[in-house]
Amino acid sequence: MNDQSIAVEAREVSKRYGKMWALRDCSFQLPANRIIALVGANGAGKSTLMSIISGMLTPTSGAVLVNGRAVSETERAGTGGRIAILAQDKPLYRDFTVADMLRFGRSTNRVWDQQRALSWLKRFAVPLDRRCGRLSGGQKAQVAMAVALGARPDVLLLDEPLANLDPVARYEVTGELLAETAGSDMTVMLSTHIVTELSGVGDHLLLLGAGRPVLVGDVEQLLAQHMRFTGPRADRPPVPGRILEVKHTDRQSTFVVQLPDTPAPAVVAPGWSAEPISLDHMIVTHLKASNRAREDMEVAA
Numbered sequence: 001m002n003d004q005s006i007a008v009e010a011r012e013v014s015k016r017y018g019k020m021w022a023l024r025d026c027s028f029q030l031p032a033n034r035i036i037a038l039v040g041a042n043g044a045g046k047s048t049l050m051s052i053i054s055g056m057l058t059p060t061s062g063a064v065l066v067n068g069r070a071v072s073e074t075e076r077a078g079t080g081g082r083i084a085i086l087a088q089d090k091p092l093y094r095d096f097t098v099a100d101m102l103r104f105g106r107s108t109n110r111v112w113d114q115q116r117a118l119s120w121l122k123r124f125a126v127p128l129d130r131r132c133g134r135l136s137g138g139q140k141a142q143v144a145m146a147v148a149l150g151a152r153p154d155v156l157l158l159d160e161p162l163a164n165l166d167p168v169a170r171y172e173v174t175g176e177l178l179a180e181t182a183g184s185d186m187t188v189m190l191s192t193h194i195v196t197e198l199s200g201v202g203d204h205l206l207l208l209g210a211g212r213p214v215l216v217g218d219v220e221q222l223l224a225q226h227m228r229f230t231g232p233r234a235d236r237p238p239v240p241g242r243i244l245e246v247k248h249t250d251r252q253s254t255f256v257v258q259l260p261d262t263p264a265p266a267v268v269a270p271g272w273s274a275e276p277i278s279l280d281h282m283i284v285t286h287l288k289a290s291n292r293a294r295e296d297m298e299v300a301a
Protein backbone atom coordinates (compact mmCIF):
# COMPACT_ATOMS: atom_id res chain seq x y z
CA MET A 1 0.00 0.00 0.00
CA ASN A 2 1.54 3.36 -0.89
CA ASP A 3 1.04 6.35 1.41
CA GLN A 4 -1.49 7.92 -0.96
CA SER A 5 -3.89 5.05 -0.63
CA ILE A 6 -3.81 4.71 3.16
CA ALA A 7 -6.83 6.29 4.88
CA VAL A 8 -6.15 5.16 8.44
CA GLU A 9 -2.93 3.98 10.01
CA ALA A 10 -2.60 2.79 13.62
CA ARG A 11 0.87 2.68 15.16
CA GLU A 12 1.07 0.50 18.26
CA VAL A 13 -2.16 1.88 19.68
CA SER A 14 -3.04 0.71 23.18
CA LYS A 15 -5.85 1.81 25.46
CA ARG A 16 -6.19 0.95 29.13
CA TYR A 17 -9.26 1.52 31.30
CA GLY A 18 -8.01 1.21 34.89
CA LYS A 19 -6.21 -2.12 35.01
CA MET A 20 -7.87 -3.50 31.88
CA TRP A 21 -6.40 -3.21 28.40
CA ALA A 22 -9.19 -2.62 25.86
CA LEU A 23 -6.66 -2.39 22.99
CA ARG A 24 -3.14 -3.74 22.93
CA ASP A 25 -0.40 -2.82 20.41
CA CYS A 26 -2.71 -2.34 17.45
CA SER A 27 -0.77 -1.63 14.26
CA PHE A 28 -2.45 -1.72 10.86
CA GLN A 29 -3.04 0.23 7.68
CA LEU A 30 -6.44 0.60 6.04
CA PRO A 31 -6.89 1.57 2.39
CA ALA A 32 -8.71 4.72 1.24
CA ASN A 33 -12.03 4.76 -0.59
CA ARG A 34 -13.13 1.34 0.59
CA ILE A 35 -15.64 -0.09 3.02
CA ILE A 36 -13.78 -1.61 5.92
CA ALA A 37 -15.56 -4.11 8.13
CA LEU A 38 -14.35 -3.94 11.74
CA VAL A 39 -15.32 -7.28 13.22
CA GLY A 40 -14.89 -8.71 16.69
CA ALA A 41 -16.76 -10.36 19.54
CA ASN A 42 -18.54 -8.31 22.23
CA GLY A 43 -15.92 -6.41 24.18
CA ALA A 44 -13.18 -6.93 21.56
CA GLY A 45 -12.47 -3.19 21.49
CA LYS A 46 -14.32 -2.06 18.34
CA SER A 47 -16.03 1.01 19.86
CA THR A 48 -12.83 1.98 21.68
CA LEU A 49 -10.85 1.80 18.42
CA MET A 50 -13.44 3.86 16.53
CA SER A 51 -13.48 6.51 19.27
CA ILE A 52 -9.68 6.75 19.08
CA ILE A 53 -9.70 7.01 15.27
CA SER A 54 -12.34 9.74 15.50
CA GLY A 55 -10.24 11.74 17.99
CA MET A 56 -12.91 11.50 20.71
CA LEU A 57 -10.70 9.29 22.87
CA THR A 58 -6.95 9.54 23.46
CA PRO A 59 -4.96 6.29 23.37
CA THR A 60 -2.85 5.34 26.39
CA SER A 61 0.05 4.94 23.95
CA GLY A 62 0.60 4.89 20.21
CA ALA A 63 -0.89 7.08 17.49
CA VAL A 64 -3.47 7.09 14.73
CA LEU A 65 -2.93 8.85 11.41
CA VAL A 66 -5.81 9.71 9.10
CA ASN A 67 -4.77 10.51 5.56
CA GLY A 68 -1.20 10.73 6.83
CA ARG A 69 -1.87 13.25 9.60
CA ALA A 70 -2.22 12.70 13.34
CA VAL A 71 -5.79 12.84 14.57
CA SER A 72 -6.63 15.64 16.97
CA GLU A 73 -9.82 17.03 18.45
CA THR A 74 -10.25 19.54 15.65
CA GLU A 75 -10.32 16.89 12.95
CA ARG A 76 -13.77 15.64 13.77
CA ALA A 77 -16.89 16.42 11.76
CA GLY A 78 -18.62 19.30 13.47
CA THR A 79 -15.35 21.18 13.76
CA GLY A 80 -13.00 20.15 11.00
CA GLY A 81 -15.10 17.79 8.91
CA ARG A 82 -12.48 15.12 8.11
CA ILE A 83 -13.83 12.33 10.31
CA ALA A 84 -17.42 11.60 11.30
CA ILE A 85 -18.48 8.97 13.81
CA LEU A 86 -21.95 7.55 14.20
CA ALA A 87 -21.98 6.01 17.66
CA GLN A 88 -24.11 3.05 18.73
CA ASP A 89 -26.68 5.17 20.59
CA LYS A 90 -27.32 7.41 17.52
CA PRO A 91 -27.94 10.75 19.23
CA LEU A 92 -31.07 12.46 17.89
CA TYR A 93 -33.21 15.09 19.58
CA ARG A 94 -36.62 13.53 20.29
CA ASP A 95 -38.57 16.77 19.78
CA PHE A 96 -36.75 17.76 16.59
CA THR A 97 -38.38 16.85 13.29
CA VAL A 98 -36.21 15.10 10.72
CA ALA A 99 -35.92 18.42 8.83
CA ASP A 100 -34.79 20.10 12.11
CA MET A 101 -32.06 17.46 12.45
CA LEU A 102 -30.76 18.39 8.99
CA ARG A 103 -30.80 22.10 9.96
CA PHE A 104 -28.88 21.12 13.09
CA GLY A 105 -26.38 19.24 10.91
CA ARG A 106 -25.95 22.25 8.67
CA SER A 107 -25.37 24.62 11.62
CA THR A 108 -22.87 22.38 13.42
CA ASN A 109 -20.74 21.28 10.47
CA ARG A 110 -18.33 23.46 8.59
CA VAL A 111 -19.02 21.50 5.41
CA TRP A 112 -22.62 20.49 4.75
CA ASP A 113 -24.18 18.75 1.75
CA GLN A 114 -27.95 19.13 2.15
CA GLN A 115 -28.64 17.30 -1.12
CA ARG A 116 -26.69 14.25 -0.03
CA ALA A 117 -28.51 14.09 3.33
CA LEU A 118 -31.92 14.62 1.71
CA SER A 119 -31.40 12.03 -0.98
CA TRP A 120 -30.43 9.40 1.62
CA LEU A 121 -33.68 10.09 3.53
CA LYS A 122 -35.69 10.04 0.31
CA ARG A 123 -34.24 6.67 -0.70
CA PHE A 124 -35.46 5.20 2.58
CA ALA A 125 -38.78 7.11 2.57
CA VAL A 126 -38.19 8.81 5.94
CA PRO A 127 -40.77 11.60 6.44
CA LEU A 128 -39.09 14.98 6.95
CA ASP A 129 -41.86 16.42 9.09
CA ARG A 130 -41.97 13.61 11.67
CA ARG A 131 -40.50 14.14 15.15
CA CYS A 132 -37.48 11.92 15.81
CA GLY A 133 -39.11 10.53 18.98
CA ARG A 134 -41.87 9.06 16.80
CA LEU A 135 -39.61 7.33 14.28
CA SER A 136 -38.98 3.58 14.27
CA GLY A 137 -35.54 2.32 15.33
CA GLY A 138 -34.60 1.75 11.70
CA GLN A 139 -35.77 5.23 10.63
CA LYS A 140 -33.76 6.81 13.46
CA ALA A 141 -30.70 5.00 12.17
CA GLN A 142 -31.37 6.41 8.68
CA VAL A 143 -31.66 9.97 10.02
CA ALA A 144 -28.41 9.64 11.96
CA MET A 145 -26.77 8.24 8.83
CA ALA A 146 -28.10 11.12 6.68
CA VAL A 147 -26.68 13.68 9.13
CA ALA A 148 -23.32 11.89 9.13
CA LEU A 149 -23.20 11.71 5.32
CA GLY A 150 -24.25 15.36 4.99
CA ALA A 151 -21.05 16.36 6.78
CA ARG A 152 -19.11 14.99 3.78
CA PRO A 153 -16.43 13.31 5.90
CA ASP A 154 -13.30 11.77 4.40
CA VAL A 155 -13.62 8.94 6.90
CA LEU A 156 -17.03 7.82 8.15
CA LEU A 157 -17.00 5.57 11.22
CA LEU A 158 -20.22 3.64 11.79
CA ASP A 159 -20.52 1.75 15.08
CA GLU A 160 -22.92 -1.16 14.47
CA PRO A 161 -25.06 0.79 11.99
CA LEU A 162 -27.07 -2.24 10.92
CA ALA A 163 -28.11 -3.45 14.35
CA ASN A 164 -31.63 -1.93 14.30
CA LEU A 165 -32.42 -2.71 10.70
CA ASP A 166 -34.49 -5.55 9.30
CA PRO A 167 -32.78 -7.82 6.73
CA VAL A 168 -34.21 -5.95 3.73
CA ALA A 169 -33.18 -2.53 5.10
CA ARG A 170 -29.74 -3.95 5.96
CA TYR A 171 -29.28 -5.11 2.42
CA GLU A 172 -30.43 -1.75 1.03
CA VAL A 173 -28.31 0.33 3.42
CA THR A 174 -25.18 -1.62 2.64
CA GLY A 175 -25.87 -1.34 -1.11
CA GLU A 176 -26.36 2.42 -0.82
CA LEU A 177 -23.23 2.79 1.30
CA LEU A 178 -21.24 0.99 -1.39
CA ALA A 179 -22.68 3.42 -3.97
CA GLU A 180 -21.86 6.45 -1.78
CA THR A 181 -18.29 5.23 -1.33
CA ALA A 182 -17.82 4.48 -5.02
CA GLY A 183 -18.99 7.95 -6.02
CA SER A 184 -16.76 9.88 -3.59
CA ASP A 185 -13.40 9.91 -1.82
CA MET A 186 -14.98 8.67 1.38
CA THR A 187 -13.67 5.70 3.36
CA VAL A 188 -16.23 3.92 5.53
CA MET A 189 -15.41 1.81 8.58
CA LEU A 190 -18.34 -0.22 9.81
CA SER A 191 -18.25 -2.28 12.99
CA THR A 192 -20.24 -5.39 13.72
CA HIS A 193 -20.07 -8.55 15.79
CA ILE A 194 -22.66 -10.28 13.60
CA VAL A 195 -20.63 -11.92 10.88
CA THR A 196 -23.64 -12.66 8.67
CA GLU A 197 -24.24 -8.89 8.40
CA LEU A 198 -21.11 -8.69 6.35
CA SER A 199 -22.03 -10.56 3.22
CA GLY A 200 -21.28 -8.30 0.32
CA VAL A 201 -20.49 -5.26 2.47
CA GLY A 202 -16.95 -4.86 3.60
CA ASP A 203 -14.35 -5.26 0.91
CA HIS A 204 -11.60 -4.97 3.51
CA LEU A 205 -11.51 -6.67 6.90
CA LEU A 206 -10.06 -5.70 10.26
CA LEU A 207 -10.69 -8.52 12.71
CA LEU A 208 -10.12 -7.73 16.39
CA GLY A 209 -9.67 -10.47 18.96
CA ALA A 210 -9.53 -9.27 22.59
CA GLY A 211 -8.08 -5.89 21.69
CA ARG A 212 -5.55 -7.03 19.10
CA PRO A 213 -5.73 -7.19 15.30
CA VAL A 214 -6.05 -10.85 14.38
CA LEU A 215 -6.55 -10.60 10.62
CA VAL A 216 -6.32 -7.54 8.34
CA GLY A 217 -6.62 -7.38 4.57
CA ASP A 218 -8.62 -7.40 1.39
CA VAL A 219 -11.49 -9.86 1.88
CA GLU A 220 -11.05 -11.62 -1.47
CA GLN A 221 -7.31 -11.98 -1.02
CA LEU A 222 -7.78 -13.31 2.50
CA LEU A 223 -10.38 -15.82 1.34
CA ALA A 224 -8.02 -17.01 -1.42
CA GLN A 225 -5.41 -17.69 1.30
CA HIS A 226 -7.69 -19.99 3.30
CA MET A 227 -8.52 -23.58 2.31
CA ARG A 228 -10.01 -26.67 3.89
CA PHE A 229 -8.11 -29.89 3.14
CA THR A 230 -9.76 -33.27 3.60
CA GLY A 231 -7.93 -36.57 3.22
CA PRO A 232 -6.71 -39.76 4.91
CA ARG A 233 -6.07 -39.49 8.63
CA ALA A 234 -2.81 -37.56 9.18
CA ASP A 235 -1.05 -35.45 11.77
CA ARG A 236 -0.34 -32.64 9.34
CA PRO A 237 -2.07 -31.08 6.32
CA PRO A 238 -0.64 -31.82 2.85
CA VAL A 239 0.60 -28.22 2.37
CA PRO A 240 2.64 -25.78 4.46
CA GLY A 241 0.77 -23.02 6.24
CA ARG A 242 -0.78 -21.98 9.52
CA ILE A 243 -3.20 -24.60 10.83
CA LEU A 244 -6.34 -22.91 12.14
CA GLU A 245 -8.64 -25.88 12.67
CA VAL A 246 -8.18 -29.65 12.85
CA LYS A 247 -10.78 -32.43 12.90
CA HIS A 248 -10.12 -36.18 12.85
CA THR A 249 -12.32 -39.21 12.47
CA ASP A 250 -10.96 -42.78 12.53
CA ARG A 251 -10.07 -42.64 8.85
CA GLN A 252 -10.19 -39.01 7.81
CA SER A 253 -8.59 -35.69 8.72
CA THR A 254 -9.73 -32.16 7.91
CA PHE A 255 -7.50 -29.10 8.26
CA VAL A 256 -8.33 -25.43 7.73
CA VAL A 257 -5.07 -23.79 6.71
CA GLN A 258 -3.95 -20.22 6.06
CA LEU A 259 -1.56 -20.59 3.17
CA PRO A 260 1.64 -18.59 2.94
CA ASP A 261 1.14 -18.08 -0.81
CA THR A 262 -1.76 -17.67 -3.18
CA PRO A 263 -3.13 -19.03 -5.37
CA ALA A 264 -3.47 -22.30 -3.51
CA PRO A 265 -1.83 -25.31 -5.17
CA ALA A 266 -4.24 -26.90 -7.66
CA VAL A 267 -3.09 -30.43 -6.86
CA VAL A 268 -2.21 -31.09 -3.23
CA ALA A 269 -1.42 -34.76 -2.63
CA PRO A 270 -2.98 -38.10 -3.58
CA GLY A 271 -6.20 -38.71 -1.69
CA TRP A 272 -6.62 -35.10 -0.55
CA SER A 273 -9.21 -32.58 -1.67
CA ALA A 274 -9.07 -28.82 -1.18
CA GLU A 275 -11.99 -26.42 -1.02
CA PRO A 276 -12.44 -22.75 -0.18
CA ILE A 277 -14.05 -21.70 3.10
CA SER A 278 -16.72 -19.05 3.71
CA LEU A 279 -16.10 -15.61 5.19
CA ASP A 280 -17.94 -16.63 8.38
CA HIS A 281 -15.82 -19.74 8.73
CA MET A 282 -12.58 -17.79 8.17
CA ILE A 283 -13.50 -15.24 10.84
CA VAL A 284 -14.64 -17.82 13.38
CA THR A 285 -11.54 -20.01 12.96
CA HIS A 286 -9.23 -17.00 13.45
CA LEU A 287 -11.11 -15.82 16.55
CA LYS A 288 -11.01 -19.32 18.03
CA ALA A 289 -7.29 -19.67 17.20
CA SER A 290 -6.51 -16.32 18.85
CA ASN A 291 -8.53 -17.33 21.96
CA ARG A 292 -6.56 -20.59 22.17
CA ALA A 293 -3.25 -18.72 21.83
CA ARG A 294 -4.28 -16.35 24.61
CA GLU A 295 -5.35 -19.19 26.91
CA ASP A 296 -2.00 -20.93 26.27
CA MET A 297 -0.17 -17.72 27.19
CA GLU A 298 -2.23 -17.38 30.38
CA VAL A 299 -1.47 -20.98 31.36
CA ALA A 300 2.25 -20.44 30.65
CA ALA A 301 2.37 -17.18 32.65
Ligand SMILES: Nc1ncnc2c1ncn2[C@@H]1O[C@H](COP(=O)(O)OP(=O)(O)OP(=O)(O)O)[C@@H](O)[C@H]1O
Binds near residue numbers: 021040041
Ligand atom coordinates in the same frame (compact mmCIF):
# COMPACT_ATOMS: atom_id res chain seq x y z
N1 LIG B 1 -15.40 3.72 29.61
C1 LIG B 1 -14.97 2.52 29.91
N2 LIG B 1 -14.50 2.24 31.15
C2 LIG B 1 -14.05 1.02 31.48
N3 LIG B 1 -14.00 -0.04 30.62
C3 LIG B 1 -14.46 0.19 29.38
C4 LIG B 1 -14.97 1.46 28.95
N4 LIG B 1 -15.34 1.36 27.66
C5 LIG B 1 -15.10 0.08 27.29
N5 LIG B 1 -14.57 -0.62 28.32
C6 LIG B 1 -14.13 -2.02 28.27
O1 LIG B 1 -13.19 -2.15 27.20
C7 LIG B 1 -13.41 -3.37 26.48
C8 LIG B 1 -13.68 -3.05 25.02
O2 LIG B 1 -14.95 -2.39 24.95
P1 LIG B 1 -15.57 -1.87 23.58
O3 LIG B 1 -16.87 -1.21 23.90
O4 LIG B 1 -14.55 -1.07 22.86
O5 LIG B 1 -15.80 -3.25 22.80
P2 LIG B 1 -16.74 -3.58 21.54
O6 LIG B 1 -15.96 -4.52 20.69
O7 LIG B 1 -17.22 -2.33 20.91
O8 LIG B 1 -17.95 -4.36 22.22
P3 LIG B 1 -19.50 -4.53 21.75
O9 LIG B 1 -19.50 -5.34 20.51
O10 LIG B 1 -20.10 -5.27 22.90
O11 LIG B 1 -20.08 -3.14 21.57
C9 LIG B 1 -14.57 -4.07 27.19
O12 LIG B 1 -14.04 -5.02 28.09
C10 LIG B 1 -15.28 -2.96 27.94
O13 LIG B 1 -15.89 -3.46 29.10
